[in-house]
Amino acid sequence: xxxxxxxxxxxxxxxxxxxxxxxxxxxxxxxxxxxxxxxxxxxxxxxxxxxxxxxxxxxxxxxxxxxxxxxxxxxxxxxxxxxxxxxxxxxxxxxxxxxxxxxxxxxxxxxxxxxxxxxxxxxxxxxxxxxxxxxxxxxxxxxxxxxxxxxxxxxxxxxxxxxxxxxxxxxxxxxxxxxxxxxxxxxxxxxxxxxxxxxxxxxxxxxxxxxxxxxxxxxxxxxxxxxxxxxxxx
Numbered sequence: 001x002x003x004x005x006x007x008x009x010x011x012x013x014x015x016x017x018x019x020x021x022x023x024x025x026x027x028x029x030x031x032x033x034x035x036x037x038x039x040x041x042x043x044x045x046x047x048x049x050x051x052x053x054x055x056x057x058x059x060x061x062x063x064x065x066x067x068x069x070x071x072x073x074x075x076x077x078x079x080x081x082x083x084x085x086x087x088x089x090x091x092x093x094x095x096x097x098x099x100x101x102x103x104x105x106x107x108x109x110x111x112x113x114x115x116x117x118x119x120x121x122x123x124x125x126x127x128x129x130x131x132x133x134x135x136x137x138x139x140x141x142x143x144x145x146x147x148x149x150x151x152x153x154x155x156x157x158x159x160x161x162x163x164x165x166x167x168x169x170x171x172x173x174x175x176x177x178x179x180x181x182x183x184x185x186x187x188x189x190x191x192x193x194x195x196x197x198x199x200x201x202x203x204x205x206x207x208x209x210x211x212x213x214x215x216x217x218x219x220x221x222x223x224x225x226x227x228x229x230x231x232x233x234x
Contacts, residue, residue: 002041002101008034009108014055015083015132016110019125020118028118033109037061043084043099043107050088050095052111056080059105060167060177064186065097073147074187075140077102077166077177083132103178147189150227156198157223159188160208164217174214184215 011017011029020028034057037043043054046066056078063084067073075097078084084107088095110118119126146155160175163184167177185195202208207219217223 002035002037002043005034005036005106008036008106009055009057013081014057014108015081015128016053016055016108016115016118016125018081019128020122021124024118024122027114028110031110031114035107035109037101037105037107039101039103041101043101044095046095046098048095050085050093050112052109053086053089053115054084054099055108055110056082056084057106057108060102061099061105061107062102062183063097063099067189071191072186073189074183075143076136077163079166086129086133102183152188152190152194153198154227154229155188155190156184156195157226159184160215160217161220161223161227163187163215170214172211172214172216174211174216178213179215180213 009017009032011025011032017025017028035043037059043061058080061078061084063075063078064072065075078099084099085095087097089112119129146158150158163177163179164175167175170176181195181199182192185192188195199208199210203210205222207217207222209216209218
């Protein structure tokens with residue numbers, strides 16, 4: 001269970017603080033609430049009433065949604081500086097997704113009333129939010145198209161390339177994120193069993209290697225070819 005903590009946020013690096021005018025920062029410091037999450041803690045659940053917006057200060061949080069008889073589809077991964085919970089700003093005051101910590105994480109919470117005031121006072125923030133919404137909508141449309149039309153091997157290859165692009169690599173060359181096979185399957189829009197078969201095939205062919213929850217892409221060109229070839233077939 002997440003716990004409230006004081007002074008975890010530096011009031012300058014999150015999505016909100018980095019985009020408001022300097023005179024507004026004291027108000028943010030007064031209104032914000034900080035929470036610390038352990039791995040597996042939920043920030044909020046799908047269908048829960050929206051209370052405010054969260055900004056990630058440290059750690060990684062997966063944003064996910066129920067899909068096909070209680071299966072899970074991971075929509076995206078939120079990293080330091082990202083905003084979560086904005087999808088609850090629409091007419092329906094409930095979160096359409098859930099958010100769960102993949103590792104220890106610290107977040108900053110702003111209630112809806114103060115966030116709306118921040119948008120009114122800070123036109124730069126409002127513009128950046130519009131740009132953020134537009135970009136996320138484009139990415140969402142692309143992901144839905146991929147899930148509907150892209151073969152499973154291509155979806156898995158796309159997911160691995162996306163994870164490496166988002167998180168970079170560690171000293172060993174592995175994707176710099178401890179992520180379970182189930183979460184990779186959920187991000188690829190497939191089952192654990194199917195992911196296991198494809199991983200085994202790619203590993204035996206020398207295209208991937210794994211050490212615990214760290215995945216090393218050994219042949220980037222191969223994964224890119226899987227994506228482009230399967231796209232041509234659809």
